[in-house]
Amino acid sequence: MANRIYIVGMGPGSEEMMTQEALHILGQSEVIVGYTLYIKLLGGRFPGKKLLSTPMHQEEERCRLCFEESEKGKKVALVCSGDAGIYGMASLMYEIGKAYPDIELQVIAGITAASSGAALLGAPLNHDFCVISLSDLLTPWERIEKRLHAAAIGDFAIVLYNPSSHKRKDYLMRACDILLCSIEDGRSCGYVENIGRDGTKVETCTLKELRGRKANMFTTVFIGNSGTEIINGRLITKRGYQIEKSTDICRDN
Numbered sequence: 001m002a003n004r005i006y007i008v009g010m011g012p013g014s015e016e017m018m019t020q021e022a023l024h025i026l027g028q029s030e031v032i033v034g035y036t037l038y039i040k041l042l043g044g045r046f047p048g049k050k051l052l053s054t055p056m057h058q059e060e061e062r063c064r065l066c067f068e069e070s071e072k073g074k075k076v077a078l079v080c081s082g083d084a085g086i087y088g089m090a091s092l093m094y095e096i097g098k099a100y101p102d103i104e105l106q107v108i109a110g111i112t113a114a115s116s117g118a119a120l121l122g123a124p125l126n127h128d129f130c131v132i133s134l135s136d137l138l139t140p141w142e143r144i145e146k147r148l149h150a151a152a153i154g155d156f157a158i159v160l161y162n163p164s165s166h167k168r169k170d171y172l173m174r175a176c177d178i179l180l181c182s183i184e185d186g187r188s189c190g191y192v193e194n195i196g197r198d199g200t201k202v203e204t205c206t207l208k209e210l211r212g213r214k215a216n217m218f219t220t221v222f223i224g225n226s227g228t229e230i231i232n233g234r235l236i237t238k239r240g241y242q243i244e245k246s247t248d249i250c251r252d253n
Contacts, residue, residue: 003103005066005076007090009083009110012196013041017116022108026077031069033062034079041197042079050074059089063096070103082112087133087161114159117192117220120202122234124190124222125157129237134171135162148175152182157228157237160221163191164214172221176211179223183207188224190235195220204230 006025011017026032026046032039036053052069054062063078070076080088090107097105118125130151136144151158158179163172179187185208193201193216205213207223215221228237 003070003073004106005070005078005093005097005103006106006108007084007088007093008077008079008108009085009088009112010038010042010079010081011111012113012116013038013081014196015045017111017196019108019110022110025108026079028075029077030075031066032077032079033066033069035062035081038079038081059092060096063089063093066093067096067100067103071100080110082116083110084108086112086114086131113161113192113195113220116195117159117222120192120195120200121190121204121222122231122236124224124228124235124237125159126237126239127157127225127227129157129159129225130154131159131161133161134164134168134175136168136171144175145178148178149182152179155225157225158223160223162217163219163221165217172213172215173211176207179207180211183223187226188228188230188235189222190230191215191219191221193219204233204235 006029008022008025010022029049031050031052032042032046033052036055039051039053052065066076066078078089078093082088084090084107093105097103114125114131132144132147132151133139134144160175185206187207188204189207189210190204191213210221222235224235224237228235
């Protein structure tokens with residue numbers, strides 16, 4: 001593993017939702033680098049490792065730490081929540097890695113919030129879907145708005161990442177207003193908070209109700225397509241199978 005950095009998706013945070021490959025790679029690593037919260041989530045699972053972290057908005061510094069440690073001959077793993085290639089650090093590592101041609105990068109897949117949250121809700125992504133982040137830190141809001149309009153017009157099931165934060169308290173409401181331009185207010189929706197962690201919360205609602213709900217950075221939001229239903233409290237997007245209705249056969253006694 002020397003001269004190779006593993007970019008590891010650690011899933012929602014609990015060990016039960018990490019892949020065996022991720023656990024193996026972290027177990028073999030000498031240095032584990034990550035966002036402060038993610039390093040804390042790993043807890044005491046990997047004693048004896050050198051743990052390095054940087055706070056939010058220091059992603060580039062975090063990546064450079066990995067290359068610096070790898071140049072020392074250390075076996076390095078960078079951890080990301082969910083999947084490292086889905087709103088994670090993988091692309092930034094490859095960009096910075098152009099300056100380190102002798103260091104190989106390998107992405108280790110993890111369970112992203114779209115799939116783990118969908119499992120808790122039922123089957124909201126069982127047909128074509130798209131994922132949109134509402135964070136405008138790196139993407140202009142005008143572009144996010146265009147993507148929301150396009151997803152609604154295309155009748156995609158939609159997953160919203162980063163729906164709110166301390167500085168973006170009304171972004172979920174704003175997104176719902178955009179979607180309501182093309183989608184009926186009774187559209188089936190749902191959301192999950194703290195996936196795979198203490199205090200997990202799973203809710204279904206209509207798009208109109210969703211507009212007034214509170215969300216945070218640990219909430220993943222699901223908006224169904226025109227065929228999505230809430231069935232027995234679960235959010236279900238149908239594939240389009242034509243199910244034969246059962247008939248009762250009456251027999252004389």
